[in-house]
Every structure is written in structure tokens, then in C-alpha cells.
Amino acid sequence: MRRHHKAYLVAIVVSLLATMTSYAQQARGYSIGDAIASFSLKNVDGRTIGPGDYQGQKGLIVIFSSNHCPFSKAYEDRVQELNRKYSAQGYPVIAIMPNDPTAYEEDSFDQMKIRASEKNFSYPYLLDDSQSVARAFGASRTPHVFVLKRSGDRFIVEYIGAIDDNPQDASGVQRRYVEEAVNSLLLGRPVVVTTTKAIGCAIKWKNM
Structure with a gap:
């Protein structure tokens, strides 16, 4: 009886560890070299x-923004x-708004439409209403960038992080990380700096 009880406890512990690992992987999101889910x-x-x-x-520049x-x-x-x-070179931008709009009314879908019209966005501005895409990517801030390279019918993560090294002053930028990554990919070369720290506002998650 004790032997069966011990085996049962071990099975529970193993199941809990597997569940915790799964949650940790979901929270971490994609890593360099991962293929994204559609x-x-x-x-x-x-x-x-x-x-x-x-x-x-040839690929995509996915930017979580708000x-x-x-x-x-x-x-x-x-x-x-x-x-x-x-x-025009095969790496268009897709912007995704992942925030809970109840945290900031400015992030509502109606306000997204107004902003895109006022600024004449030349790229899609998508609403991640369920926040499932942001969680899958592991996005944590706005802006947070993921450069993807197409391989067959899949898109592979090649760069994760900031757009450049100076959020405050565009004229003071020294390193243009996204441009460096895309330029390397266009030349068929590996990305040298694959990850940087995304600087921006924390994504406003919905209460689960």
C-alpha cells in the first residue's frame, strides 16, 4: 500500500514539474531560431x-506597440x-497592440484606428485582444521588436529587442539594431547582435 502511495506521490510531483515547465516556456516566449506559430x-x-x-x-519586422x-x-x-x-526589400513591418484597453482608454481599437489614420501608418496595426500572440512571442514592453526570416512556409526568429539605442532622441542614435539585423539577413549573413533589452512601457496584461 505504501509503495503504491509513494508511486502516486511521485507521479503527482512529476506532473506538477511538467506543468510548471510548460508555463515557464510560455512566459519566456520565443527564442532565437524558433519558428513562430501562425x-x-x-x-x-x-x-x-x-x-x-x-x-x-523574405521576412517580417514584428513590433509590439501601443x-x-x-x-x-x-x-x-x-x-x-x-x-x-x-x-520593398521583403521585410515589411507589422505592428501589434497587445495592451488591455481598460488600463488605458487610448489603447482601445477605436483609438487605434484614429491614431493609424492621423499618422498615416503605412503598415498594419493589429489588435491582440486575447493577448495570446504577445504571450506566445514573450513580448513584455511596447515597443518590443521581433525580426523574422521566412524559411519555407515558416517564419524564424532572428532578432529580439529594441529598435535602436536611443528612444529619446532619434538624432542621437548610434546603433540601429533592427536595421543591422535586416541588413545582415538581406546579405545572407547571420545576425551579429541577436538580442537587446527592449526599452518601453510594460505591457498591460488582463486579469486572468
Whole structure:
């Protein structure tokens, strides 16, 4: 009887450890070299958009952003420039808004549409209403960037982190991390700096 009880306890412990590992992996999100899972999110123009719509591209620049965050606002023009520069070369920008809009009304879908129109965004601005995409990526801030390279029908993570090294002053930027990563990929070379620290506002998660 004791032997069966001990085996039962061991099984419970093993199950709990497996569950905790699974949760830890989900919280960590993607790592360099991982293939992302497909997703579909609503764009400000009403269309549903996801990686599957970009199979003709060489890759993607996925940026988690928001309306209310001063850091995201400071980067809007630079994100526009990234899309202008690289979409024609096969690396278009996709922006995703992951915040709980009840934390900041400015992050509501209606306000997203207004912001995209006012700033004339040249790239999709998608709502991650369930926050499942942000959790899958392991995004923690806005802005938080993931550069993906297409390999067959999959998109592989090649860079994670900040857009550049100066959120406050675009004229004072010394390192343009996203540009460096995409330029390397366009030349068929490995990305040298694969991860940097994302600087921005913490994502406002919904109460589970």
C-alpha cells in the first residue's frame, strides 16, 4: 500500500514539474531560431492579417506597440521609416497592440484606428485582444521588436529587442539594431547582435 502511495506521490510531483515547465516556456516566449506559430489578428481597416499573408516576403519586422506609451509614440516616425526602407526589400513591418484597453482608454481599437489614420501608418496595426500572440512571442514592453526570416512556409526568429539605442532622441542614435539585423539577413549573413533589452512601457496584461 505504501509503495503504491509513494508511486502516486511521485507521479503527482512529476506532473506538477511538467506543468510548471510548460508555463515557464510560455512566459519566456520565443527564442532565437524558433519558428513562430501562425496567428490572425484584426487590423485597423477591418481585415484579418497574419504571417500567412506574407508568404511571398523574405521576412517580417514584428513590433509590439501601443497608443498611450510615450516610447511607442517616440518611435512612430522611425517605424514608418523602417517600413518604407525594408518593405520593398521583403521585410515589411507589422505592428501589434497587445495592451488591455481598460488600463488605458487610448489603447482601445477605436483609438487605434484614429491614431493609424492621423499618422498615416503605412503598415498594419493589429489588435491582440486575447493577448495570446504577445504571450506566445514573450513580448513584455511596447515597443518590443521581433525580426523574422521566412524559411519555407515558416517564419524564424532572428532578432529580439529594441529598435535602436536611443528612444529619446532619434538624432542621437548610434546603433540601429533592427536595421543591422535586416541588413545582415538581406546579405545572407547571420545576425551579429541577436538580442537587446527592449526599452518601453510594460505591457498591460488582463486579469486572468
